[in-house]
Amino acid sequence: MSMIKCPSCGANLKWNPSIQKLKCDFCRTEYDAENLKREAKKAKEDKNFITEAKCYKCTSCGAELLSYDETAVTFCSYCGNQSMIESKLIEKNNPEYIIPFKKSQEECIKEYKKTISKSLFVPNYMKDDLVIQKFRGIYMPYAIYHFTHDGNCDNKGKKYNHRSGDYVYYDIYSIKSDVSADYNGISYDLLSIYDDRFSQSIPFDFNEVIPYNTNYIAGFYADTLDVDADTYTSEANKTINEAAKKELKKEKQFLKYGCSNPEINLSLKEKKIGMFPVYFLGVQDKSSKYISYAVINGETGKVAMDLPIDFKKYILGCLILTIPIFLLINSFLVLTPTTVLIIGLVISVISMIISNSQLNELYDRKIITNNEKKSKKNKMSLSKKIFKYLYKQILSIILGIAIIGINFVDDLYYYGGAVIVFLFIIWSFYDLVKEHNQLSKNKLPQLEKRGGDEIE
Amino acid sequence: MKLNKKIVLIIILLFSFTINTKALDIQKIDGDNTDEILKYKNPNTSFEAIIDDKADLLNEEEENKLLDQITELTNFGNIIFLSTNHNTGTAEKYSENYYYSNYGNQNGNLFLIDMDNRRIIITSGGANYRVVTTAKANIITDNIYKYATRKEYYECAKLAFEQINTLLNNGKIAEPMRYTSNIVLALTLSALISFLIVYNNAKLKKSSINEIIKNSKSNLLVKSVTGTKTGTERVYSPVSDSSSGGGSSGGGGGGGFSGGSGGHSF
Numbered sequence: 123m124s125m126i127k128c129p130s131c132g133a134n135l136k137w138n139p140s141i142q143k144l145k146c147d148f149c150r151t152e153y154d155a156e157n158l159k160r161e162a163k164k165a166k167e168d169k170n171f172i173t174e175a176k177c178y179k180c181t182s183c184g185a186e187l188l189s190y191d192e193t194a195v196t197f198c199s200y201c202g203n204q205s206m207i208e209s210k211l212i213e214k215n216n217p218e219y220i221i222p223f224k225k226s227q228e229e230c231i232k233e234y235k236k237t238i239s240k241s242l243f244v245p246n247y248m249k250d251d252l253v254i255q256k257f258r259g260i261y262m263p264y265a266i267y268h269f270t271h272d273g274n275c276d277n278k279g280k281k282y283n284h285r286s287g288d289y290v291y292y293d294i295y296s297i298k299s300d301v302s303a304d305y306n307g308i309s310y311d312l313l314s315i316y317d318d319r320f321s322q323s324i325p326f327d328f329n330e331v332i333p334y335n336t337n338y339i340a341g342f343y344a345d346t347l348d349v350d351a352d353t354y355t356s357e358a359n360k361t362i363n364e365a366a367k368k369e370l371k372k373e374k375q376f377l378k379y380g381c382s383n384p385e386i387n388l389s390l391k392e393k394k395i396g397m398f399p400v401y402f403l404g405v406q407d408k409s410s411k412y413i414s415y416a417v418i419n420g421e422t423g424k425v426a427m428d429l430p431i432d433f434k435k436y437i438l439g440c441l442i443l444t445i446p447i448f449l450l451i452n453s454f455l456v457l458t459p460t461t462v463l464i465i466g467l468v469i470s471v472i473s474m475i476i477s478n479s480q481l482n483e484l485y486d487r488k489i490i491t492n493n494e495k496k497s498k499k500n501k502m503s504l505s506k507k508i509f510k511y512l513y514k515q516i517l518s519i520i521l522g523i524a525i526i527g528i529n530f531v532d533d534l535y536y537y538g539g540a541v542i543v544f545l546f547i548i549w550s551f552y553d554l555v556k557e558h559n560q561l562s563k564n565k566l567p568q569l570e571k572r573g574g575d576e577i578e
Numbered sequence: 579m580k581l582n583k584k585i586v587l588i589i590i591l592l593f594s595f596t597i598n599t600k601a602l603d604i605q606k607i608d609g610d611n612t613d614e615i616l617k618y619k620n621p622n623t624s625f626e627a628i629i630d631d632k633a634d635l636l637n638e639e640e641e642n643k644l645l646d647q648i649t650e651l652t653n654f655g656n657i658i659f660l661s662t663n664h665n666t667g668t669a670e671k672y673s674e675n676y677y678y679s680n681y682g683n684q685n686g687n688l689f690l691i692d693m694d695n696r697r698i699i700i701t702s703g704g705a706n707y708r709v710v711t712t713a714k715a716n717i718i719t720d721n722i723y724k725y726a727t728r729k730e731y732y733e734c735a736k737l738a739f740e741q742i743n744t745l746l747n748n749g750k751i752a753e754p755m756r757y758t759s760n761i762v763l764a765l766t767l768s769a770l771i772s773f774l775i776v777y778n779n780a781k782l783k784k785s786s787i788n789e790i791i792k793n794s795k796s797n798l799l800v801k802s803v804t805g806t807k808t809g810t811e812r813v814y815s816p817v818s819d820s821s822s823g824g825g826s827s828g829g830g831g832g833g834g835f836s837g838g839s840g841g842h843s844f
């Protein structure tokens with residue numbers, strides 16, 4: 123086992139993000155990570171230098187976490203389970219890059235609390251200090267893509283020449299350009315349990331990467347990649363092409379030949395693996411069946427997290443907000459019954475649009491399905507959407523339009539209709555909150571990891 | 579002499595023909611009762627109170643009672659009760675045109691029962707519009723339209739003028755449905771706004787293209803661009819007829835009716 127020991131007293135050294143150095147737990151001496159002889163020398167000499175790490179496996183979800191020192195892992199960050207067993211010692215090929223932690227756990231907790239304080243209706247269990255202390259610094263494996271293009275780029279141009287009567291004449295150009303493009307550093311995480319919607323919300327700065335050195339992992343944990351680096355190649359390629367195209371658009375030389383949107387296709391030069399720092403927290407809800415995640419970029423401090431809604435707090439908040447809104451409306455508006463009904467219809471439509479967007483996301487994340495075994499559709503079936511989820515909004519819209527269309531004289535129909543429409547709307551908001559919480563809470567993960575020593 | 583007499587007779591005939599034509603016109607256009615209009619003029623303010631029941635909705639006794647009631651309002655402005663059986667335009671326009679053609683922008687109020695469009699309207703002119711606004715007119719007609727539905731036209735008009743009188747005397751009128759609908763609306767809006775705030779806050783924002791470039795090592799250099807003409811394309815794109823200058827809209831003339839109306843169907 124390669125432990126990083128203090129040359130002065132032999133105790134464990136840990137990477138301290140606040141001072142960007144290794145610090146001894148016991149004698150408080152500080153060391154530069156690059157200068158510690160053994161690791162630095164071997165890393166430079168041998169690219170395939172193997173590091174040994176202790177692997178801890180969760181007895182509930184199967185997630186694995188690597189520890190490079192003697193610190194035991196007592197709980198699982200991914201499902202909140204309190205039982206982790208030491209499974210094996212594994213030997214692992216080193217990745218090429220690392221971004222050391224730059225934010226300390228205290229700073230991370232401060233950012234988390236700041237985000238929580240700005241969020242309305244967050245359940246109290248997410249603010250519990252005992253829960254917040256469970257933030258864990260983990261190095262996540264990322265694939266880093268390098269795309270290049272050097273040489274000819276073909277495009278077409280169409281430039282206005284002259285008008286003759288009802289006809290306009292354009293000159294067509296074939297454009298050849300010599301372009302050199304180099305984009306290095308677009309990254310995607312290679313961990314299946316680490317949702318892309320989090321990882322892509324807290325981007326890392328490739329300019330901060332340094333050659334890999336196990337010393338930086340001291341005091342933290344690492345996770346093993348279980349997604350092939352080729353998985354994201356085409357997505358990375360598409361993104362980089364778009365970025366390059368945007369830069370190319372600024373070149374005025376293309377406009378000379380009537381080409382306002384020059385295209386370019388970069389190709390993959392190489393892909394490498396890097397370990398990027400993330401503070402990770404899993405918070406189980408009261409039922410212990412679902413878990414919400416919070417992740418903080420260990421380099422920039424940017425937070426991305428699930429924000430479920432506590433329904434009781436939401437209702438209380440709505441009732442409190444009703445007072446100033448009522449005072450405002452009462453002071454300035456006198457609404458006819460028809461106008462009240464029309465406003466109700468507009469709110470119904472807004473509710474339907476939001477619900478539709480949430481349902482699509484629930485379907486994309488496979489939280490709800492079409493329930494058809496051989497369904498090849500990549501969208502939720504329309505009939506299911508309408509009859510199971512959106513029927514409240516649709517009924518209220520139909521009712522409102524019918525009342526306005528019939529043009530009753532008696533106001534009772536309008537006010538009665540408006541009351542029914544608003545009741546449907548409030549009922550639909552209950553669904554909106556429920557859908558939002560389905561998106562913000564995840565089922566406890568179940569991973570299948572291969573057993574035995576793994577040489578990757 | 580005979581010739582002069584003939585000429586005078588022809589002139590008189592022509593004149594009476596014109597009058598008759600006008601009367602016919604009025605009757606043709608309005609199809610309304612052309613009985614005498616009841617009128618009262620306030621000697622102090624010179625404002626008038628008028629009962630012009632073209633649709634003959636009130637009997638004589640009711641007309642007189644109503645006139646007695648509304649004379650007090652001439653302290654604030656002209657006050658008119660109007661009804662009609664025939665209106666090809668909107669009730670609001672009819673009411674406003676009637677008021678403006680008789681009183682211009684003087685202070686005053688008009689209550690119209692339009693049997694053709696089945697609407698009751700309250701129009702306010704001059705300074706009275708600042709008190710009996712469109713919103714207030716909507717509230718009053720909202721409170722009384724049921725009487726018109728039940729063909730209790732006198733009662734409807736009486737209540738309308740009572741509430742106008744209350745407002746002009748700085749009193750308050752009942753607005754039950756306004757508060758009810760505003761509470762329900764406020765509750766729904768607060769539910770929507772609260773949810774939208776959370777929804778927007780909770781959305782995880784994927785990195786933009788600019789952010790991706792900023793976080794990577796990137797370099798793009800265009801060394802040369804050469805274009806070779808390969809052909810010509812002809813596109814049909816007819817020139818549109820755009821007349822020069824804007825048409826002039828109807829000539830100026832100052833003002834128009836500066837008041838407003840509110841109403842309700844019955």
